[in-house]
Amino acid sequence: MFDTDNDGLEDGEEVIAGADNFVTHANNSDTDNDGLIDGNEILFIPRPFQHETNPLINDTDADGMLDGWEMQVKSTEGNTNSHSLWVAVSTWDRPGCTESTSNSCLMEPGGYVWINWLGGFELQKKYEVHEMNLSGFDLPGNTLCDGCKGRWALDPSLNSLKDDTYDIDNDTLANGAESPSNWNTNPVDDDTDGDMLPDGWEVEYSYEAINNNLVDNATISAYGARGVMDPSMADSDLDGINDGDEDPDSDGLNRTGLVKKYCPGYNDSTNAECNIDPDTPDGMKFYNNLENYTNLEELQNGTNPVSNDTDGDAWEDGPEVYYMDHDDDGMATGWEYHFEFDPFDGADRLVDSDGDGHTNYCEFKWDTNPRNPISFPGQGELCDPFEGQ
Known part of the structure; x- marks a missing residue:
């Protein structure tokens, strides 16, 4: 028998209302153009726990999202990532799993990505229950998973529970707003493009x-x-x-001013020693990082990435945040960010990260590098690590 359009259905099945009870196009693998080939709508559904969809209607549940997009699985050939997130608030059993002493089929509550029939479910949950936005998202007992309290984040089948207005991945975009007709982002991944911004x-x-x-x-x-x-x-x-x-609102620190602060003799050929030398790779990175107050840093600090003075106090966001001390440990937040300390944990003040005999606080006070054991305060540069505490 022939399958002219390679949709999983034999031509004879498509031209009559056969096993799938629909007449579909034998020369078009996706009769309704919803991104789901005809064979995957009823007879060969691409994921478990799923009711069939209509191969003649591209949005079976009429929620504004195409069936294939809602039921999308990972495909190397189609270059697609999975949109199939199984959301469960009770334990459930993996389909096709054989229980043994070395293999448990019982899965804990959470959000799990279904890869495809070849890859099955990712065993590592993508989201804990509390990390998903389940406000109003109904999770009744589901007969398709033996009564477990679970459902797909997006379900395109007829009479399925509403899902277009929910925001399961908690990125503040409702599922419908992430659809191809809108932003065309992944509704179950809060950072679709991987740029660290929701x-x-x-x-x-x-x-x-x-x-x-x-x-x-x-x-x-x-x-x-x-x-x-x-x-x-x-x-x-x-x-x-x-x-x-990026720093689209250009609210970083003034690089020239920083060089003058950290290296007063930077333009004096007879006195050009710097504790953090802008001509070294590490020093260059330090100054360049400070020149830009990036979108990621704006996100982390709750400032506006397209306004250089979020609170309107005539002090640009980058310098204001840099010189803040969020954890009251005497070290500027921006300085802690750069040297990979936690700017919200004051305990790192008394740590000697590079083992040179000087605490991080003292290295901050004297503008030396707390990650470099040969950079430390010089003779006469005194410091009491407990001062001001």
Whole structure:
């Protein structure tokens, strides 16, 4: 028998209402153009615990999201990531699993990604229950999983429970807003493009930048982007720098001022010693990092990435945050960020991270490198690590 369009259905099955009870197009693998081949709508559904969809209607449950997009699985051939997130608030059994002393089929509550029939479920849960936004998301007993309290984050089948207005991945974009007709992002991944910025955060401030005339649509469109931070593009302006590392509102610190502070003799050929030398790779990284107050840092500190003075106090965000001391340990937050300390944990003040006999606080006080044992306060540069405490 023949399957002309390679959709899993023999031609004879497509031209009559056969086993699937539908007449579909024998020369078109996806009769309703919903991204789901005809064979996968009823007879060969691409994931477990799933009712069939209608191969003649591209949005079976009429929720504004295409069936194939809601039921999308990982495909190397189609270059797609899975949208199939199984959400369970009770224990459940993996389908096709054989229980043994070395293999448990019982799964804990949480959010699990279904790869495809070849890969099955990822054994490591993507989300804990508390990490998902389940407000109003009904999870009754499901007969398809032997009564477990679980359902797909997106279910395109007829009469399925409502899912378009929910935001399971907690990125502040509802599932419907993530669909191809809108932002075309992954509804079960809070950072679709992997630029360290949540999808909804990128959308919110992209809109603000456009509304405030900070950018124009023509320039953005030329890059194929829909905002200064397109949630489906890691590098929205195609300049080789990920959106998380950009500083669109230019509110970083003044580099020249920093060099003068950390290296007073930087322009004096007879006195050009620096504790953090801007001509070394580490020193250059230090100053360059401070020059930009990036989108990621704005996210971490709750400031606006498209406004250089979020609170309107005439002090730009980058310098204001850098010189803040969030954990009251006497070391500037920005300095702690750079040297990979926790700016919200004051205990690192008294630690000697590089083992040179000087605490991190004393290295901060005298502008030396706390990660380099040959960089430490010099003679006469005194420090009491408990001062001011």
